[in-house]
Amino acid sequence: DGGITQSPKYLFRKEGQNVTLSCEQNLNHDAMYWYRQDPGQGLRLIYYSQIVNDFQKGDIAEGYSVSREKKESFPLTVTSAQKNPTAFYLCASSRWGRGGDEQFFGPGTRLTVL
Amino acid sequence: RKEVEQDPGPFNVPEGATVAFNCTYSNSASQSFFWYRQDCRKEPKLLMSVYSSGNEDGRFTAQLNRASQYISLLIRDSKLSDSATYLCVVTGGSNYKLTFGKGTLLTVNP
Numbered sequence: 001d002g003g004i005t006q007s008p009k010y011l012f013r014k015e016g017q018n019v020t021l022s023c024e025q026n027l028n029h030d031a032m033y034w035y036r037q038d039p040g041q042g043l044r045l046i047y048y049s050q051i052v053n054d055f056q057k058g059d060i061a062e063g064y065s066v067s068r069e070k071k072e073s074f075p076l077t078v079t080s081a082q083k084n085p086t087a088f089y090l091c092a093s094s095r096w097g098r099g100g101d102e103q104f105f106g107p108g109t110r111l112t113v114l
Numbered sequence: 115r116k117e118v119e120q121d122p123g124p125f126n127v128p129e130g131a132t133v134a135f136n137c138t139y140s141n142s143a144s145q146s147f148f149w150y151r152q153d154c155r156k157e158p159k160l161l162m163s164v165y166s167s168g169n170e171d172g173r174f175t176a177q178l179n180r181a182s183q184y185i186s187l188l189i190r191d192s193k194l195s196d197s198a199t200y201l202c203v204v205t206g207g208s209n210y211k212l213t214f215g216k217g218t219l220l221t222v223n224p
Contacts, residue, residue: 033212035214040216041216042118042201042213042214042215042216042217043158043201043214045211045212048211058211088155090157090158101146102148102160102163103160103212104160105157105158105159106157107156107157108156108157
């Protein structure tokens with residue numbers, strides 16, 4: 001089955017620690033995205049990548065970093081510089097990464113900072 | 115004006131009711147429009163794209179009014195399984211970003 005996987009589903013972190021969230025897709029999509037969702041809020045774009053070895057900051061990139069070394073993978077690192085990291089993190093992909101593409105989402109990772 | 119603004123809801127309707135959601139967007143250069151559905155604590159899933167001529171998929175009808183920068187979603191004959199949050203989504207004119215509304219929660223009651 002083609003799709004997007006994210007791991008882990010739940011993640012707990014102590015303040016001051018960096019943590020990396022995994023996102024893998026086998027849809028052969030060029031573009032991948034990371035969003036953050038807070039209660040009662042819309043999804044906000046953290047980073048996106050339209051092609052391997054290239055990525056762009058979204059609206060709320062501060063305190064986050066990404067890499068895109070393989071087409072299938074787009075891991076997100078939440079660093080200790082992120083002030084309010086507790087949130088629901090969603091990874092998505094789209095076929096070409098151009099305007100108008102529908103995006104497909106993974107099941108998400110819930111990060112809680114203790 | 116917010117980039118994408120939706121009815122705040124929540125909507126509580128009985129089974130079989132017709133319900134309509136509205137959404138306005140601020141970027142007149144926006145090219146593509148979608149409605150996504152998100153179940154509680156799950157990821158968003160595409161419900162339907164919205165085309166200029168309007169489109170229908172079973173009990174769901176989406177319409178776009180570019181002049182008023184407004185899109186709508188109509189659900190007829192509501193089912194219990196329609197209970198979810200409905201997200202209005204708009205792309206920018208020259209970038210690749212999807213902008214999501216905050217969503218409208220629908221609860222269909224037996």
